[in-house]
Amino acid sequence: MNYDELLDFSKKLDRSEFIESEFRLFAHVDEALPIGFGQTISQPSLVVEMTRILNPDKKSRVLEIGTGTGYQTAFLSHFSESVYTIEIVPELASSAKERLRRMGYINITYKVGDGSTGWAEHAPFDRIMVTAAAKKVPDELIEQLAPEGRMVIPVGPPSVQMLTLVTKDKRGKISISEIEYVQFVELRGKYGWWS
Ligand code: SAH
DSSP, X not given: OOHHHHHHHHHHSOGGGGOOSGGGGGTTSSSOEEEETTEEEOOHHHHHHHHHHHOOOTTOXXXXXXXXXXXXXXXXXXXXXXXXXXXXSHHHHHHHHHHHHHTTOOSEEEEESOGGGOOGGGXXXXXXXXXXXXXXXXXXXXXXXXXXXXXXXXXXXSSOEEEEEEEEOTTOOEEEEEEEEXXXXXXXXXXXSBO
């Protein structure tokens, strides 16, 4: 993907469209903000950074875990062929779906449930983006990653995590690299911190 196009997209995408609470006033501040249900919308600069590291292209089939408001989903939708996104809080999933449809994003398939074990029926995925803190890199997500695939996932306890890049080469060999410390809300479900 082209970094200038990514920056351009991030400037044009109005983040206030994704925030319904009183925090909408702060939409243009580069911070994570509360969106209800104990969850947050990610910090714009981190969304840009994670999208850059994921590096999707127009042929990529992308799996996203943690739809939240759909803010990160909009980036993935714009820069890839199709997005499969999973959110565990039904209310967040339905408002994100309605919002993204209204905004004209049509290459997205939505699911409510525990995304920490992926979405086997649509696998393999060229790219996987996890936007909540996992206990470890889920085995199922490694399995569902296509050859030459990339996964970006924050791994660690609720207080602080290591943003981790997992790549799979042509032959299926896995490499893991640590990018930087980040702070996300906890993942729930099988590889999360609570059910
Ligand atoms: N990227 C989102 C924010 C992510 S916050 C945005 O930009 O708005 C993390 C989200 O992951 C929350 O909405 C939370 O409910 C969801 N989540 C937590 N555990 C999950 C799981 N196991 N499966 C799917 N979604 C999960």
